[in-house]
Amino acid sequence: MSKRLHNQPKEQLKEVLFEERRQFIRDNAPSMELKVLARRFFEHFELKTKSTAFAALLRSLEDTGFEAQANEVKTSEFKDWMRGPVKEVKKDEKLSVPNVVKRQRTKLEVQAVVTGAHFIQQGMNRLVPEAESSVQAAARTEQLCYSAGEISDGEKNSRSASPSVAYLDRKASRTGPSNDEETKDLSSTLAGLTDDIKDTVEEPPSDIPDPTANLEHFATLGQEIEWNVMDTDILQVFREFRDENLGPFSVARDWIANLMYDSTFCQVLEPALLSPVRRADPAPDIYERWPTLRAILDRVFVCDGYDDVANAIRSESMQDPIAAYLFVVIMAYFQYFQSSEKIPESINEREGFAGLTWAFMQTPLTMYGIQARYLDILITAVEARKNQDKDPLLETKETGQYADAVALYNDQQLFLAEAAQIHSPTLEKRHQDEYKLARAMRDTWISHIRSISRMRVPPSGLAIFGSVSFKDETKLLRMDFRGAFRLQQFDMFSIPLRKQGFGMKMRAAVVSCLELAARLDQETQRRNHVAPVLGFYEREPLADAVCRITKTSSTPTKVAKTPKKK
Numbered sequence: 234m235s236k237r238l239h240n241q242p243k244e245q246l247k248e249v250l251f252e253e254r255r256q257f258i259r260d261n262a263p264s265m266e267l268k269v270l271a272r273r274f275f276e277h278f279e280l281k282t283k284s285t286a287f288a289a290l291l292r293s294l295e296d297t298g299f300e301a302q303a304n305e306v307k308t309s310e311f312k313d314w315m316r317g318p319v320k321e322v323k324k325d326e327k328l329s330v331p332n333v334v335k336r337q338r339t340k341l342e343v344q345a346v347v348t349g350a351h352f353i354q355q356g357m358n359r360l361v362p363e364a365e366s367s368v369q370a371a372a373r374t375e376q377l378c379y380s381a382g383e384i385s386d387g388e389k390n391s392r393s394a395s396p397s398v399a400y401l402d403r404k405a406s407r408t409g410p411s412n413d414e415e416t417k418d419l420s421s422t423l424a425g426l427t428d429d430i431k432d433t434v435e436e437p438p439s440d441i442p443d444p445t446a447n448l449e450h451f452a453t454l455g456q457e458i459e460w461n462v463m464d465t466d467i468l469q470v471f472r473e474f475r476d477e478n479l480g481p482f483s484v485a486r487d488w489i490a491n492l493m494y495d496s497t498f499c500q501v502l503e504p505a506l507l508s509p510v511r512r513a514d515p516a517p518d519i520y521e522r523w524p525t526l527r528a529i530l531d532r533v534f535v536c537d538g539y540d541d542v543a544n545a546i547r548s549e550s551m552q553d554p555i556a557a558y559l560f561v562v563i564m565a566y567f568q569y570f571q572s573s574e575k576i577p578e579s580i581n582e583r584e585g586f587a588g589l590t591w592a593f594m595q596t597p598l599t600m601y602g603i604q605a606r607y608l609d610i611l612i613t614a615v616e617a618r619k620n621q622d623k624d625p626l627l628e629t630k631e632t633g634q635y636a637d638a639v640a641l642y643n644d645q646q647l648f649l650a651e652a653a654q655i656h657s658p659t660l661e662k663r664h665q666d667e668y669k670l671a672r673a674m675r676d677t678w679i680s681h682i683r684s685i686s687r688m689r690v691p692p693s694g695l696a697i698f699g700s701v702s703f704k705d706e707t708k709l710l711r712m713d714f715r716g717a718f719r720l721q722q723f724d725m726f727s728i729p730l731r732k733q734g735f736g737m738k739m740r741a742a743v744v745s746c747l748e749l750a751a752r753l754d755q756e757t758q759r760r761n762h763v764a765p766v767l768g769f770y771e772r773e774p775l776a777d778a779v780c781r782i783t784k785t786s787s788t789p790t791k792v793a794k795t796p797k798k799k
Contacts, residue, residue: 254278254293262294267302267311272318282473283315288503450778451714454682455690455764460716462509467502468716474498481789482664484671488783489718491671493708513711513723514694516748517755523747529555534740539563539570539732542739558596562739565592566729575731578656583608585655586637589728590702593742594650597750598640603757605648607638613646614676618785634673640698642757645681649673652702655730663703671720674699674712675785682782686775690764696756698749705730709749724748 257277261270271290280286287306294303305311448458460468467490474497475485484491491498492511502510520526533545543563549556565588569576576589591607598605616633623630640648651666653659678697685691696713709724726745729738767775 251292251296254289255297258293258297258299262297262299262302267305268314270302271306271315275318282477282501283312284470284473284501284503286318287312287315447781448716450781451716453774453778454686455693456695456713457693457715460719462506465503465506467506467510470502471498471717474501482668484668484720487672487675487718487785489671489675489712489720491720493667493710493720493722511721513721516723517751519744519747519751522751523555525553526555526747529553529559530740530743533559534736537734537736539566539729539735542736543567554600558600559739559743561596562592562743565589566735570732574733576655580654580656582652582654582658586650586652586702589655590652590707591638591650593726593728593746594638594700594749597746598753600747601750601754603647603750603753604641605638606641607650609635609637610639610646612636612639612649612673612677614680615673617680618676621784634669636673640753642753642760645684646677647681647756648698648700648753649677650700650702652707653704655702655705655728658703663701666701666703670699670701670710671712672785672788674710674720675718678712678714678718679779679782679785683779685760685763686779687772688766690767690775692759692763695760698753698756700749709745711752723752 254274257274258270261273265273274280274290274293275286278289280289291303291306294300294306452458460466460471471485471490475488478485478497480486485498493499494511499507499511529549533542533549535545536542546556546559546563549559551557551560566576576585580588587608595605595607611632612634614633616631619631619633636646636649637652638648638650639646649670651670653662653666674697678695681695681697682691685695694713694715696711699710699712701708701710705727707726707728708722709726711721711723713719713721724745726742727738728742729735
């Protein structure tokens with residue numbers, strides 16, 4: 234089946250939805266004020282995020298020829314007004330009776346995930362009756378809603394299809410409506426319950442602090458607190474995304490905007506915004522720093538096979554640092570390609586990273602004078618965060634996590650690397666490494682801010698670097714702060730695993746690793762030219778600002794998987 238035919242039903246459904254939106258505008262726009270029209274439009278089509286709601290309304294107005302209203306929608310005043318109606322749509326969904334019942338039913342499961350297996354063993358007997366009574370109470374309320382006529386046909390159709398709810402539907406249809414007195418009492422009971430629910434829903438969970446309440450302390454520390462691209466407030470888009478993605482293994486919980494090319498956050502951005510939002514600052518010119526680089530690459534990589542590349546490198550002068558670097562990489566593969574055409578399948582994670590991937594990355598760091606270490610290096614910032622609130626006289630010190638490699642600046646870790654096997658790694662390992670690395674980079678960024686602010690104002694756009702390797706692919710990452718912690722992917726390279734096609738992959742990887750080292754060197758140079766040293770009392774606001782940075786959340790407990798029955 235062709236890809237076009239496979240996607241045809243989906244495209245047809247989208248066109249039906251667009252036509253429904255256009256018809257809604259044709260029917261209502263001539264007789265309604267724009268804000269009333271927009272509010273009903275958002276409610277009717279259940280548009281819950283500002284960016285999606287804005288794009289849908291604007292497109293529908295333009296397609297139906299209401300140019301004046303479309304131009305008004307584009308104004309900043311209307312965009313600011315949109316926050317209220319969109320939030321009301323979200324709140325109405327949260328307060329709908331099916332969702333109340335659903336939250337009551339899952340309350341016990343959520344508590345079990347948060348507190349772990351010990352909680353399940355010790356408290357199950359006590360909590361099961363409590364949870365069941367809550368579910369029954371919510372279910373009774375739902376039944377009363379039907380009797381009181383408080384739920385519309387649209388809400389009935391959107392209800393959960395669970396067996397217990399279906400049972401209530403049947404029971405409500407059999408019992409029929411109540412008398413007027415009962416209806417009045419039930420309506421007042423429902424109103425009181427709804428008020429209680431509103432008070433609960435509007436408060437954020439106590440274990441997930443809102444880091445956006447005030448960002449002025451980041452401005453005190455010399456960092457940007459606004460993030461605007463093409464007249465779009467990306468920070469507001471991310472705030473709305475975060476509100477809906479607070480799962481236990483979501484980096485958005487810690488105010489990290491994941492801008493890697495396959496991230497969920499990038500999928501909610503408008504296509505025109507993707508490239509400028511994800512793009513990091515340009516790297517320094519490596520060809521200017523290493524004048525012989527281009528000529529040597531052109532001579533060495535005339536042919537693509539490993540043996541041809543190796544022979545060409547041996548003919549270069551090893552006095553040139555570029556030629557010496559290429560020779561190091563060639564020799565890393567020598568032991569494998571002497572007797573085989575490819576890297577063996579049995580190679581383990583440490584062999585693959587230390588013997589091959591790190592061979593591309595370490596030498597450029599040395600060429601730029603950056604110290605590097607590899608294999609099981611303690612991430613000092615993570616250890617500091619884990620013990621930040623502990624009393625060293627009463628509590629046991631926790632050990633931090635370990636990285637596969639680090640690069641140092643003034644004995645501080647400026648670059649962190651995580652790696653999986655180059656053959657047949659699990660997808661779970663990939664997500665674990667990306668989650669671990671993002672949070673470790675956040676901890677490291679905070680530790681650098683804390684260190685610099687002891688004497689002076691940190692430079693704007695302070696950055697930390699990292700890499701995550703999965704199979705033969707390595708993503709190169711950068712984290713800074715601009716109203717949120719931006720995790721940007723600025724490059725990617727693949728290491729060769731076969732003799733055939735070796736030259737093409739090696740050349741691209743060499744250039745990427747040299748640019749990585751150049752970025753780290755550029756960052757160290759920026760820090761060497763920071764603001765002058767401040768007096769003691771001038772440093773007080775900096776110390777207070779550092780204390781106000783929200784600490785990275787604790788790693789959630791992973792629920793053990795249930796083994797399959799044989």
